[in-house]
Amino acid sequence: MNDAMSLSQRADALEDRMSRQLDTIVIKSRLYSMAEGDMGPPPNAGAMMAQNPNARVLMGDDPRLPKMPAKPTLVDFFHYRFGPAAHVLQSARHAVRAGLPEKMVLACLLHDISTMGLIRGDHGYWGAQLVEPYVDEEVTWAIRAHQVLRFYPDESVGYEYPASYVKAFGADYRPDDYVEADYRRMRDHKWYMSGRMITVHDIYSFDPTVEVELEEFTDVIGRNFRQPEEGLGYDNSPVAHMWRAMIRPAKYL
Amino acid sequence: MNDNLTMAQRAEALEHKMIRELDEAIIVKSRLFMLADADFSFPNGAKLQSEKPGAKMLMGDDPRLPRMPDKPTLVDFFKLRFGPAQHLLQSAKHALDAGLSEKMVLACLLHDIGVIGFIRSDHGYWGAQLVEPYVDPEVTWAIRAHQALRFYADEAAGYPYPEQYVRYFGADYRPDAYIQTEYERARKHKWYMSARMITVHDIYSFDPNVTAVLDEFVDIIGRNFRQPEEGLGFDDSPSAHMWRTLNRPTKYL
Numbered sequence: 001m002n003d004a005m006s007l008s009q010r011a012d013a014l015e016d017r018m019s020r021q022l023d024t025i026v027i028k029s030r031l032y033s034m035a036e037g038d039m040g041p042p043p044n045a046g047a048m049m050a051q052n053p054n055a056r057v058l059m060g061d062d063p064r065l066p067k068m069p070a071k072p073t074l075v076d077f078f079h080y081r082f083g084p085a086a087h088v089l090q091s092a093r094h095a096v097r098a099g100l101p102e103k104m105v106l107a108c109l110l111h112d113i114s115t116m117g118l119i120r121g122d123h124g125y126w127g128a129q130l131v132e133p134y135v136d137e138e139v140t141w142a143i144r145a146h147q148v149l150r151f152y153p154d155e156s157v158g159y160e161y162p163a164s165y166v167k168a169f170g171a172d173y174r175p176d177d178y179v180e181a182d183y184r185r186m187r188d189h190k191w192y193m194s195g196r197m198i199t200v201h202d203i204y205s206f207d208p209t210v211e212v213e214l215e216e217f218t219d220v221i222g223r224n225f226r227q228p229e230e231g232l233g234y235d236n237s238p239v240a241h242m243w244r245a246m247i248r249p250a251k252y253l
Numbered sequence: 254m255n256d257n258l259t260m261a262q263r264a265e266a267l268e269h270k271m272i273r274e275l276d277e278a279i280i281v282k283s284r285l286f287m288l289a290d291a292d293f294s295f296p297n298g299a300k301l302q303s304e305k306p307g308a309k310m311l312m313g314d315d316p317r318l319p320r321m322p323d324k325p326t327l328v329d330f331f332k333l334r335f336g337p338a339q340h341l342l343q344s345a346k347h348a349l350d351a352g353l354s355e356k357m358v359l360a361c362l363l364h365d366i367g368v369i370g371f372i373r374s375d376h377g378y379w380g381a382q383l384v385e386p387y388v389d390p391e392v393t394w395a396i397r398a399h400q401a402l403r404f405y406a407d408e409a410a411g412y413p414y415p416e417q418y419v420r421y422f423g424a425d426y427r428p429d430a431y432i433q434t435e436y437e438r439a440r441k442h443k444w445y446m447s448a449r450m451i452t453v454h455d456i457y458s459f460d461p462n463v464t465a466v467l468d469e470f471v472d473i474i475g476r477n478f479r480q481p482e483e484g485l486g487f488d489d490s491p492s493a494h495m496w497r498t499l500n501r502p503t504k505y506l
Contacts, residue, residue: 037317064291121504
């Protein structure tokens with residue numbers, strides 16, 4: 001590439017080359033653009049196709065992403081879509097060592113899958129929604145609840161307000177009202193301690209020297225996660241489209 | 254703000270305030286949004302903070318986006334988050350002029366909110382999921398099913414395969430197997446014709462000479478969309494977190 005080009009010229013040239021290579025037009029979803037602070041209208045796909053008559057909007061697999069199997073399993077998502085999983089693997093192992101039942105080990109293994117694969121904000125609610133058709137109700141409830149409970153200490157089980165949160169969010173950070181209201185509801189729930197256990201095994205598990213493999217949990221997943229025969233995303237469950245969005249995050253429509 | 258400031262001064266002051274707020278915030282994108290850019294890196298909050306001392310991970314409102322009211326309504330989302338709505342407004346007007354029932358006019362008005370406001374990929378499913386707690390089940394069903402039905406002609410109902418799709422997806426495009434299955438299921442459903450009506454009033458409604466405004470539909474929304482008192486996102490409904498993500502697309506956790 002020509003060094004005399006300005007940065008924006010280079011970016012344009014790169015984009016142009018990529019789109020010619022791909023003959024694929026990628027239009028970002030509104031939510032993704034807003035996350036970049038972009039409130040402008042979407043680019044006009046029709047006009048872009050007028051410039052490159054071979055180009056099509058993307059409706060199939062994204063050529064830039066690793067190909068997923070036709071019937072993807074939970075493990076496939078760990079391998080081909082999720083970000084680094086060391087944190088949830090350490091958390092799950094910690095739960096095994098503490099003698100928690102298998103379904104709670106699964107809850108610890110899955111509690112942050114939305115952060116790793118889908119959407120960060122309110123990730124506990126998103127993660128619970130993703131797995132709801134495939135796991136025990138208590139697992140769903142606990143994943144949802146950990147979103148809230150992490151902000152509230154419970155000295156009775158040794159859970160203090162995380163020092164890392166003071167650093168990340170500031171000493172004066174207070175959870176939103178809806179989180180506070182959810183906390184009060186959850187505190188009185190029969191499964192409170194299951195949600196709490198996720199936070200207990202969550203917070204102590206950031207150890208860079210420990211390596212845990214997903215294979216350690218294949219059997220726990222097999223026994224406690226109802227992998228749909230058609231593959232995640234293709235089983236007509238209420239959340240199938242959410243898994244499909246991870247498979248093809250830039251599908252045009 | 255001081256009334257004596259000129260418009261440009263005001264804009265500048267506002268920009269400074271935003272930059273200050275941005276200086277104090279670290280904004281990271283969710284995995285899904287990064288996957289749509291084929292970006293496989295994963296943000297490390299602690300590292301980002303060490304590079305920007307004093308800054309906190311964003312947990313509140315995104316200073317780059319218009320501020321939402323505390324108890325946002327559907328109309329607030331149209332005004333402050335969604336992209337251009339002309340297509341939906343024209344579609345709803347077309348349905349109204351054709352004498353469709355109010356709930357079907359609402360279905361036409363909302364059928365593409367997945368596209369104009371949220372996630373494009375399989376937008377009919379996302380749109381249906383967003384509105385499910387607030388509308389008649391037939392409306393939810395029709396929004397979900399329009400995703401599949403648009404790919405299949407029904408000449409008797411006045412819906413040919415859209416010419417635009419040939420241009421956008423290519424003449425050889427065939428819908429995925431799960432869409433074909435969904436179509437076969439929907440074809441036999443008692444509400445088939447409701448979803449079909451969305452496609453009928455969808456495809457003929459791209460008219461640059463017609464301008465419809467949201468105010469025309471305020472009463473229909475009022476009578477057919479159960480706006481939660483606490484505001485969309487804060488009513489503890491199964492889709493509340495999804496509206497909150499639309500409100501704050503870059504909340505860190």
